Amino acid sequence: MPHVLTTCPYCGCGCGLYLQVEGRRLLGTTASAGHPVGQGRLCAKGWHAHELATSGTRLRTPLVRRGSSLQQASWEEALSLVGERLTAIKAESGGAAIGVLASARATNEENYLLAKLARSALGTNNVDFSARLDALPGLFDLPKYRHLSLCTAGLDDIAAADLVFLWQTDPVEEHPAAAARVLRAAEAGVPVVEVTARRGQLGELAQISLAPRPGSELQLAAGLLHVALSKTEPAEGDSLAATVANCTPDQTEAATDVPASDVIRAGEALAAADKPLVIYTRGASLGPQGADTLMALSAFGKASEADDSWCSLLWLSSYCNFQGARDMGVLPYFLAGYQPVSEETTRAKFAEAWGAALPSEAGLPSWEMLGRVRALFVMGDDPVSSLPDVAATRQALGNTDFLVVQDIFLTPTAEMAHVVLPGASFAEKDGTFTNTERRVQRVRRAADPPGEARADWEIICDLSGRLGRPMDYASPAQVMAEIAELVPIYSEISYQRLDEDWGVRWSLDGAVSAERAGFGGEGEEEGPASVSQPAAPTVDEEYPxxxxxxxxxxxxxxxxxxxxxxxxxxxxxxxxxxxxxxxxxxxxxxxxxxxxxxxxxxxxxxxxxxxxxxxxxxxxxxxxxxxxxxxxxxxxxxxxxxxxxxxxxxxxxxxxxxxxxx
Amino acid sequence: MSQPAAYVITRPRLAEWVGKLIGRAQVIAPRRAQGGDVAYDIVETPDQVAWDYSTSINPLKRFLFPQGDELLRWQRAGDDGLQLEPTYDETDRIFLAVRSCDLSGVLFLDRVFSREPEDVYYMTRRQHSTLISLTCSEPVEDCFCVCADAGPFLETGFDLQLTALSDDYLVEVGTEKGQELINQAEGLFAPAPDELIQARRDLEKEVEARFAEHKSYFAAALRKVTFDRVPDELWEEMADRCLECGGCSFVCPTCTCFLTADWQSEGEGHRDRLWDSCLYSCYTLEASGHNPRAQRRDRVKARFFHKLSYQFAKELETHGCVGCGRCIATCLGSNDMPTVTARIRRGAI
Amino acid sequence: MENAYLPDVVEIAAIRDETYDTKTFGLRFVEPARWEAFQYRPGQFVEVSLFGVGEAPFCLASARDGADTFEITVRGTGSVTDALHNLEVGAQLGVRGPLGNGFPFDEVKRRDILFVGGGIGLPPLRPLIWQVLNSRGEFGKVTVLYGARAPADLVYKDDLERWRARDDVEFMVTVDVGDESWTDNVGVVGTLFPKADIEPQATVAFVCGPPIMIRFVVRDLLSMGLAEEDIYTTLERHMRCGVGKCNHCLIGDKYVCKDGPVFSYRQMKTMMDPG
Structure with missing residues (x-):
């Protein structure tokens, strides 16, 4: 088929697009009219998606460091070197001395296989991806945040909402597919409240623009909750109302510089809304007090007229398969499907399927892994570009005994590697991405990888064999069949089913409950436990x-x-x-x-x-x-x-x- | 031409004929892709042609002026110096069952690319192309070809024009190239009886009445854009509704902005031509850092000046819109042609 | 069909340093027949290809005389220009052209001619200045005024000396900021106008330089009484294809690359373009 339907490789929205192919050459990209996410539209990135595959800067052969420079090598040389070094380091220092970073941009199948290789062949739970900081970080360490760890709402909820908050995010820059929906909602008269230090393009259409002093977003959220909750009768033992009791509009103005009148206006809009929706991204979670801010935002639904079926938090990821990487167990504490590594029954289930004993100790997150592991295997991740402290990241990577990077471009991280393995772009392999709203969608091969580059899943299988754990898959479809067996939240996913429709959203209720997925129960606390002082820095005459x-x-x-x-x-x-x-x-x-x-x-x-x-x-x-x-x-x-x-x-x-x- | 200018072909014979065309050239026709969207695409068998389609997601320019197209290759061969070799595409292509608006789009591109100096890449492909259009009997929600004088039936511009009439297709000949195709298909076509020709005329009248509800207010917009009577505030408001995706340029059958990019490794390389969009913020960015159209408002204005002003309409024989409606479906904001012309006419959002 | 996008191969025949960031390249066609066909007039430009890097437009900076080379003057400001600066004599490049309309010449004979150049705006004027001087008898008074940021930014120092030495040209130079060895004029180029002997109705002005300098110079010339149609300048826009196809240089309905780059102020005023 010369028009190959696939999923956009940029942000977490996951618009559907067609790659136009003649022979094996990629000629261009066209939006899919019927696709439920893109709805016939793409952003500039989507319209140019084929260019990243046809780029002349693609890695075409394996590279091996000789002295100070990376030089071309054969696959045999590169992979046997990786196999030997990793085997040796494991023998000397144990599996925990090895770290593995997978990717928010690789397919589910590749992430699953790499996590499997890490745990079954390398014997380490040091499995993560540095782009994980894109979401509220650390949320798996602290159970009280766990219910915030994935997106419960969907993109189409923007059209259904009657009040939209843009919380420290500019969807025009970050998530144009969401921006298109917000723009339509605003034109239809839905009030939009923008909360930001830098007004975005949609701010022109927003009814209320709030500019809290940077670092005082938590206090603003609490102030809005205070106003909204004061409109309703407090329920018995309502801890939220008590938490924000002191966050009056005047107090909020003092803490945030947002005029009390605006706090009241926005808070009253929230109180009156049947379907309020808060759109947020890493701008909110990576801020100071990010975790508590998100806890406060998660209580917005409760402070409004919304009923329990309405999800008021729409988190948007910046990576095409951020959700899928987590779903596939690219996490130090979970096997695929958020099944804890600490649970013996879970480990036993995977151990039986994989034919190997699995480590029980939780691994290190990416930001702790660097500098503490002797060897690091990186697939499609780029910690130098993702982690906040660039200098420390470079230093840690420089001190790593053996660094392997598998990627399609020579990234800043790859430049430091001992071995570089050329992978395939989204246009050159089969697989699936899971978008920010949990929609599992097909990625389809439309062209051949350049030069000697190979699909990442094939490289992992090859390497696993060299580490003494042969993997024998004929195709990514077979990998997905194994995932469906082992991972309850993916139990209904098969390539056949994905081909019949525009992908499948794995469900939080229905066949797989939120509880079973590890998101319910103890994490149901609403709102922050307390509202601390703003983290806003103090300005003075010297630093105004x-x-x-x-x-x-x-x-x-x-x-x-x-x-x-x-x-x-x-x-x-x-x-x-x-x-x-x-x-x-x-x-x-x-x-x-x-x-x-x-x-x-x-x-x-x-x-x-x-x-x-x-x-x-x-x-x-x-x-x-x-x-x-x-x-x-x-x-x-x-x-x-x-x-x-x-x-x-x-x-x-x-x-x-x-x-x-x- | 001395031979009759209209023929009839039955549906079964039509499939047979398409089979013969596929044997002779690359045939590009509406085809259902995975997911159900219809795209103009290469067909390998006659049953892949989606005769019942309403509109395709892509314009024909994708095949005549591709989104990424190699212009030339070079080699640095030792003492021989630099050897340059242009890359021409001389594939014979038959575009089959294309909608009138899309065919009109090709005619527009013909005028753009044949202006001196001719664009040899486009013209080479065009010389190897045959255009067989299919008239429309049902307007699609988004289209407005009547306002753009680009359908639903065409008088000229096609090599052959097909009209579905109950069991048969009426085939009108527009050029000698089209007549050649008829002549080569022995026994498949019969001269059209007068009743059939009359039936096509009746159908056109009936269809045009139905299409008349689909409007884009070009006249007022042309006048106001030409004489710069659109207030800046209105451009500004439209700019707020442009998210700079470039989609309107890419789906538009008449947009032709491009840039070039070079690739090179080890002594050889190639230069590609890539689509560009005049709405991109760096479209007019100069090496010095100066950007004459740094404001989005000015880019939106420049785009619609190019599309709608008499100055360009005079040179290109019509305004730059064929009424296909694709920009309505693809704009992330709301700056599609009918909405923009309506805003300009009203002078307000 | 002639392929308007296919460059001719030229060789770098000479490189001359003009300033710390500007060089002049003498280029020679590899195919002599193509050089024969390469007939151009001052004010026209070429698209220069550095294969593997890209193309950029440069004005033709030398008059076509007996030599078999032509010159472009290049300031390092972008990917193509930086790469050009790293090349040596003998390197091969691509050239498409001549492109654009060029300055009027026969049309302005018998008039007084005023050249005003600012910084890197002298190169497009240079071939016209020499063409006028080579037909000196057919023109009235000829004045050349040249301004740059600093003495170190002055280009074509040989030419400047030769113009200064002639008694049939009024030549003045100024810099915005002088240095210890600078004894000549200091100030923007407009400060030279009162010192020059300009008869407004008789004069045709050719003005090239940065956009801001052009704006002020044109304002001064108009207030001195020059007619709008007697002021010519070259417009800088992002010219890519050079043949009126890619649309990057459009201003209203005018292609700077094809309808220009030389426009009279009267034409410029009617060109509708934001920014």
Whole structure:
């Protein structure tokens, strides 16, 4: 079939697209009219999806480090080296000395196989993916957050909602398929409330725009809850109402700088809504107090008129198979399907199916794994680009005895590897992705991998054999059949069924209950346990601005799947070589400081300084200055990577800075 | 031409004829893809042609001006220096059962690419193409070809035009190339009886009446865009509704913006031509960093000036829209042609 | 059919450093017959291919005289220009052209000619200046005014000296910021106008330089009384295909690459384009 239906490889929305093929050559991409996610539409990334496969920068042969440089090698040489070194390190230091990073962009089948290889052949539970920080991090460590760990609402709930919150996210930048729906809702009169330091394009259509002082989002959420709950009779023993009892509009204004009148307006809208929907992304979860903020947001449904069947939280992932990577057990604490490694019955079930004993100790998350393992096998992940502390990540990777990277491009992580294995892009292999709303969808092979590159599942099978655990699959369909056997939430998934429809959403109720999936029970607490003081930095005369790392802004322009797709790179303006980081600053502040577009400025914080070029913006509120989070390496001295006090997860906190002309 | 200009072919014979065409050239026709969407696509057997389709998800330009197309290759061969070799596509293609709007789109591209200097890549493909259109009897929800003077029936531009009439297809000959195809298919076509020709005329009248409800207000929009009478605030509001996906450019049968990209490894390489969209923020970005259309408002305005102004309509014989309606289905925001012309006419969102 | 996208192969015959970031390349066609066909006028441009990197437009910076080479002057500002700067004599490139309309010449004979160049805006004027000087008797008064940011930014220092040495040309140069050895004019190029002897009604002006400089110079010339149709400039736009097909350089309904890049101020005023 010259038009091959497949799933977009960029964000977690998972729009359907056709690859146009002539012979084995990819000619272009067309949106699928009938697809339930894309609905005939694609964003710029989707329209250019074929370019990442046809890119001249693809890895075409295995590379092996000789001295200081990576040089071409045969598959035999590369894979036997990987097999020998991993076997040796396991023998010397045990499986726990090896770490495996899988990928939010590889297929379910590949993630499943790599997790299987890690646990059955390498004997390690150090299985994770660094892009996991895209969601509320650490949520599997702390049961009280577990119910927030996946998206309960769906994209079509945007059309059904009667009140939409955009919470620290700009869907136009991050999730255009969601943005299209929000735009239609707004045009149909649905009130949109935007909560952000940098107004996005949809902010033009928003009815209420709230700009909390960066770092005070939790206090704003609590303030809205306070207003909304005061409209209803408190239930007996309602701990939520008690928690936010002190968060009056005036208190909220004092804590967040959002005018009390706006707090009341938005809070009353929430109280009156039958179907309120909060759309959020990593912007919220990676902020300071991210976990408690999300807990507060999760209580919005309860504070409204919504009934129990309505899910009011729509979390959107930035990666095409973020959900699937987690579903497949690419987690230090779970086997596929969120079945705990600590449970003996679970381990026994997998051990029998896999024919190998499995380690029982939970593994390390990605941000702890680096620097503590002797060997690291990375498939399609790029911790240098994903983890907040770039310098520490590079240092840890540099100290790793043996680093293997399997990818389609020479990523910053791959550049440091001892062995690089060329994989296949989404257009060159069969498999499935699971989108942010749990829709399992087919990925279909439309062309051959370039040069000697091979599908990742084939590489894993080959390697597993070399590690003494032969894997014998004829196709990814067979892998999925095994997954359906072992993983209850995927028990109804088969390629045949996926081919009959536009994919299948695995269910939170029905055949597989939320409880069985590990999301119910003890995690049902609503709202934060308490509302702490804002994490907003204190500004003073010396450091009068608050600098925020914006996770929406420019995130795609730095993405390897964009940078290597030539038309898309031009579209994103990522073609201009080294540029100074852009500092978004309000027009009022620019006028005050006599700063113009492009003016070179020095940004000073208590910890250090950096240079940036001013971008005069009508979207940024006075007092805030905004930097794309992808610039965090250049900004490391002013935006020092820190760790969340509760979860230990790396975060970027807003800081007080000064901005002066150089 | 001395021979009759209209023929009739029965449905079973039509399939036989398509089989013969497939043996002779690459045949591109509406075809159901996985999932049920219909796309113009290469067909390998006559039964793959989706004769009952309403509209396809892709315009024909994908085959004549592909989204990614190699223009030339080079080699650096030792002392011989640089050897350049252009890459032409001389595949014979028969486009079968294409809708009138899409055929009109090709005629528009013909005018764009045949202007001096000719675009040799497009023209080469075009010279190896045969266009067999299929008239429309049912308007689709989104289309408005009558307003764009691009259907549902065509007078010229096709090599052959097919009209489904009860059991048979009426076949009108538009060019000698079309007549050749008839002549080569011995015994499959018969001269059309007068009643059939009359039936086609009656059908056209009936169909046009039904299509008349599908509107795009071009006249007012053309005038206001030409004389720059659209207030900036209105462009601004439309810009708020453009999410810069480029989809409108890519599904449009008449859009032709492109850029080129080079690839090279070990002494050889190639230059590709890729589709571009004038709505992309970096479309006019210069190497110096200067961007004359940095504002989205200005890009939206430039796009619709190109589509709707008399200045371009005069040069290209019509405004840049054939009424296929694909931009309605694909716009992430709401800047499709009928909505934009209606907004401009009203002067407000 | 002639393939408008297929470059001719040229060789770098000479490289001259103009400034710290600008070089002039002398280019020679590999096929002599193609050089024969390469007849151009000042103000036209070429698309230069660095195979594997891409294409970029450059104005033809030398008059076509007896030599078998032509020149382009390149400031390193982008991927193609940076790659060009790394090449050496003998390297092969691609060239498409000549493209665009070029400056009027016969049409402005017998008029006074005023050239105003700013920074890297001198290259498009240079061949026209020489063409006018080579037919000196057919023109009235000839004035060349050239401004740059700093002494280090001045290009074509040989030409500047030769123009300065001639008594049939009024030549002045200025820099925005001087240095210790600079004894000449300081200030933007517009500050030279009062010092030059310009008769507005008799004068045709050719102005090339950065957009902001053009804006101010045109304003000054208009206030001096020059007619809108007597002020010519070249527009900078992102010209890619060079033949009016890819649409990147469109301003209203004008293709800068095909209808321009030379426009009179009168034409420019009627060109509808935001930004």
């Amino acid at each position: 601005f608050v600098l925020v790392a914006d996770h929406s802004l420019g995130a795609w322009a730095a993405d390897k799947l964009v940078v290597n797709a030539v038309g898309l790179r031009r579209q994103q303006g990522a073609d201009r070589g080294e540029q100074l980081p852009e500092l978004w600053m309000s027009r009022a502040d620019c006028q005050k400081g006599e700063l113009r577009e492009g003016t070179r400025v020095r940004v000073r914080a208590r910890t250090g300084e950096m240079d940036a070029a001013v971008h005069v913006s009508d979207a940024v509120h006075a007092g805030a200055v905004v930097l794309s989070a992808v610039m965090r390496e250049a900004a490391a001295s002013v935006l020092p990577p820190g760790a969340d006090s509760e979860t230990g997860v790396p975060v970027l906190r807003p800081v007080a800075v000064s901005v002066e002309k150089v």
